[in-house]
Amino acid sequence: xxxxxxxxxxxxxxxxxxxxxxxxxxxxxxxxxxxxxxxxxxxxxxxxxxxxxxxxxxxxxxxxxxxxxxxxxxxxxxxxxxxxxxxxxxxxxxxxxxxxxxxxxxxxxxxxxxxxxxxxxxxxxxxxxxxxxxxxxxxxxxxxxxxxxxxxxxxxxxxxxxxxxxxxxxxxxxxxxxxxxxxxxxxxxxxxxxxxxxxxxxxxxxxxxxxxxxxxxxxxxxxxxxxxxxxxxxxxxxxxxxxxxxxxxxxxxxxxxxxxxxxxxxxxxxxxxxxxxxxxxxxxxxxxxxxxxxxxxxxxxxxxxxxxxxxxxxxxxxxxxxxxxxxxxxxxx
Amino acid sequence: xxxxxxxxxxxxxxxxxxxxxxxxxxxxxxxxxxxxxxxxxxxxxxxxxxxxxxxxxxxxxxxxxxxxxxxxxxxxxxxxxxxxxxxxxxxxxxxxxxxxxxxxxxxxxxxxxxxxxxxxxxxxxxxxxxxxxxxxxxxxxxxxxxxxxxxxxxxxxxxxxxxxxxxxxxxxxxxxxxxxxxxxxxxxxxxxxxxxxxxxxxxxxxxxxxxxxxxxxxxxxxxxxxxxxxxxxxxxxxxxxxxxxxxxxxxxxxxxxxxxxxxxxxxxxxxxxxxxxxxxxxxxxxxxxxxxxxxxxxxxxxxxxxxxxxxxxxxxxxxxxxxxxxxxxxxxx
DNA sequence: CCTCGTAATGCTCAAAATGAGTATAGGAGA
DNA sequence: TCTCCTATACTCATTTTGAGCATTACGAGG
Numbered sequence: 001x002x003x004x005x006x007x008x009x010x011x012x013x014x015x016x017x018x019x020x021x022x023x024x025x026x027x028x029x030x031x032x033x034x035x036x037x038x039x040x041x042x043x044x045x046x047x048x049x050x051x052x053x054x055x056x057x058x059x060x061x062x063x064x065x066x067x068x069x070x071x072x073x074x075x076x077x078x079x080x081x082x083x084x085x086x087x088x089x090x091x092x093x094x095x096x097x098x099x100x101x102x103x104x105x106x107x108x109x110x111x112x113x114x115x116x117x118x119x120x121x122x123x124x125x126x127x128x129x130x131x132x133x134x135x136x137x138x139x140x141x142x143x144x145x146x147x148x149x150x151x152x153x154x155x156x157x158x159x160x161x162x163x164x165x166x167x168x169x170x171x172x173x174x175x176x177x178x179x180x181x182x183x184x185x186x187x188x189x190x191x192x193x194x195x196x197x198x199x200x201x202x203x204x205x206x207x208x209x210x211x212x213x214x215x216x217x218x219x220x221x222x223x224x225x226x227x228x229x230x231x232x233x234x235x236x237x238x239x240x241x242x243x244x245x246x247x248x249x250x251x252x253x254x255x256x257x258x259x260x261x262x263x264x265x266x267x268x269x270x271x272x273x274x275x276x277x278x279x280x281x282x283x284x285x286x287x288x289x290x291x292x293x294x295x296x297x298x299x300x301x302x303x304x305x306x307x308x309x310x311x312x313x314x315x316x317x318x319x320x321x322x323x324x325x326x327x328x329x330x331x332x333x
Numbered sequence: 334x335x336x337x338x339x340x341x342x343x344x345x346x347x348x349x350x351x352x353x354x355x356x357x358x359x360x361x362x363x364x365x366x367x368x369x370x371x372x373x374x375x376x377x378x379x380x381x382x383x384x385x386x387x388x389x390x391x392x393x394x395x396x397x398x399x400x401x402x403x404x405x406x407x408x409x410x411x412x413x414x415x416x417x418x419x420x421x422x423x424x425x426x427x428x429x430x431x432x433x434x435x436x437x438x439x440x441x442x443x444x445x446x447x448x449x450x451x452x453x454x455x456x457x458x459x460x461x462x463x464x465x466x467x468x469x470x471x472x473x474x475x476x477x478x479x480x481x482x483x484x485x486x487x488x489x490x491x492x493x494x495x496x497x498x499x500x501x502x503x504x505x506x507x508x509x510x511x512x513x514x515x516x517x518x519x520x521x522x523x524x525x526x527x528x529x530x531x532x533x534x535x536x537x538x539x540x541x542x543x544x545x546x547x548x549x550x551x552x553x554x555x556x557x558x559x560x561x562x563x564x565x566x567x568x569x570x571x572x573x574x575x576x577x578x579x580x581x582x583x584x585x586x587x588x589x590x591x592x593x594x595x596x597x598x599x600x601x602x603x604x605x606x607x608x609x610x611x612x613x614x615x616x617x618x619x620x621x622x623x624x625x626x627x628x629x630x631x632x633x634x635x636x637x638x639x640x641x642x643x644x645x646x647x648x649x650x651x652x653x654x655x656x657x658x659x660x661x662x663x664x665x666x
Numbered sequence: 667c668c669t670c671g672t673a674a675t676g677c678t679c680a681a682a683a684t685g686a687g688t689a690t691a692g693g694a695g696a
Numbered sequence: 697t698c699t700c701c702t703a704t705a706c707t708c709a710t711t712t713t714g715a716g717c718a719t720t721a722c723g724a725g726g
Contacts, residue, residue: 085421
């Protein structure tokens with residue numbers, strides 16, 4: 001009856017360095033499961049697959065989060081500060097191995113860190129996250145990948161069995177990828193990845209068989225794949241973080257003690273994958289009292305020197321308390 | 334090494350009826366664990382503890398969500414529509430039984446339903462959720478419970494060992510409960526419950542031993558307790574839902590096909606636990622195109638008849654796509 | 667020293683979105 | 697018919713956005 005499950009803790013550790021969002025990964029080889037190695041051989045040559053730091057929950061771990069921290073530290077030498085649970089994945093067929101084997105549950109976590117000062121252990125390293133999701137970076141305009149993806153997407157939408165099915169698919173494609181003039185939504189990262197997976201446009205779909213649809217897997221394999229369902233977990237993390245920076249001062253976890261407003265803006269842009277209006281951005285940050293001047297002047301800006309600022313710790317108090325701003329009117333929708 | 338865990342799926346099924354937010358519960362007796370029964374006898378007389386519908390993940394469940402739906406249907410006769418994963422709890426000591434026993438993971442889910450038309454099976458029934466969280470309902474002003482709670486809260490804050498500890502505690506209490514003029518935040522439901530648990534102001538704390546603090550458990554036992562860690566899961570659900578209604582049109586999942594704007598407002602108020610400004614509320618809903626008139630007139634309003642409206646399904650498309658409103662300026666914080 | 671290039675900053679302005687009310691309309695019931 | 701109780705319509709003063717324009721300052725090249 002009750003089924004014992006093996007629980008895997010997986011961390012998406014994020015940092016922003018040189019205006020690029022990075023994730024902490026370990027080349028998959030060492031920790032790859034049999035399935036991963038099979039995949040590596042069969043479909044992707046013998047290229048190692050990047051993997052997120054992760055490990056099984058053990059009895060010595062008092063809490064899930066403690067277990068996660070322990071694994072990340074052991075595998076990458078990084079001690080985590082900000083940590084937040086993301087989602088628990090547990091489809092019977094998608095990740096666990098053959099029948100009979102007990103189910104694998106993976107609990108994903110998002111951690112925010114700073115690359116500077118992190119002495120990495122072993123083969124762990126930081127990779128730009130857009131390497132895995134090239135279609136998510138709109139900072140220099142619409143990514144070219146989208147042109148390659150659009151046709152298969154529309155083909156899939158039109159291939160539904162019933163009329164209703166076709167409408168639903170088309171709607172899904174349009175909303176997720178902002179087709180036909182619909183606006184691109186930076187937060188739909190997971191939906192986009194899931195859709196590409198279903199259509200067979202990402203390597204993991206081929207590996208997992210994708211028997212469901214029965215359709216031939218497309219030749220296109222966009223973005224670099226990851227071990228196990230790590231790319232899916234990473235997508236979840238990006239989506240969550242992109243949503244969160246909009247209403248909670250979390251970017252600061254990724255910044256050094258002192259920074260300029262442009263540096264802050266670049267960090268947000270890196271995460272959100274879009275460019276922001278400079279003047280309005282600083283007005284927002286300043287008027288909200290999120291930062292205060294340190295008194296220092298940074299001259300290495302390439303232009304006029306900038307004032308150095310730091311995060312105002314007090315806002316955590318001020319801001320999180322008055323959270324009730326909306327109820328008295330906006331609470332609807 | 335790897336530890337096999339038993340996974341429990343627990344559902345918080347919410348509905349709003351007669352302006353009250355309800356949760357689907359089953360009197361704990363039947364499904365209570367040994368620990369629950371012990372608690373019931375020892376601390377709470379032989380009163381049965383309400384429990385959320387829940388059951389262990391089994392191999393026949395293809396996905397976690399499918400398992401959840403199956404259990405809810407079996408235990409309450411309710412077929413769920415909107416379902417969303419909340420959080421996975423897995424502290425070694427808090428919920429699982431004695432040492433040696435395998436760990437229990439509980440995955441909480443939030444489901445939105447409508448009480449009308451749900452034919453309940455067995456002993457399942459709908460209860461006002463404020464029965465478990467009396468301090469969360471501010472619709473008729475500041476709840477009286479808060480007066481009783483404030484003193485122990487301050488005593489706890491002042492009882493920290495170090496100065497830093499006392500400051501931290503005080504800050505936590507102030508932010509969570511809106512003391513000293515700080516605004517009350519409707520979304521901090523979980524923080525408030527956890528704090529009361531730590532201080533020993535909720536019955537579950539006494540049951541679980543609360544050895545950590547070593548402090549005498551307070552005599553006050555606010556709100557009705559629930560089986561296992563269900564009250565914590567419910568708190569998580571309320572917090573999530575209160576946050577979500579502010580930026581996603583989810584209230585409609587709780588409304589019948591046709592309704593009046595005041596009914597909608599009352600539903601939101603029931604969930605958020607606060608009163609809203611009527612004119613501004615309707616302006617918001619209308620201007621955002623969330624609803625459209627059905628053409629019917631509802632005369633049973635107790636006053637001037639009201640136009641009946643229904644949710645505009647299209648907004649899911651319109652609204653969720655343009656989600657990118659903020660990036661171009663607001664994306665900071 | 668003067669001129670660019672590149673940013674940092676300061677300000678302006680019109681268009682929404684908010685927060686708070688005031689005023690009027692229309693049934694049900696006494 | 698009068699009264700009570702909402703439903704609806706509108707106003708009005710602020711704030712908050714979205715978009716730009718203009719000015720200021722350093723470093724590098726000439």
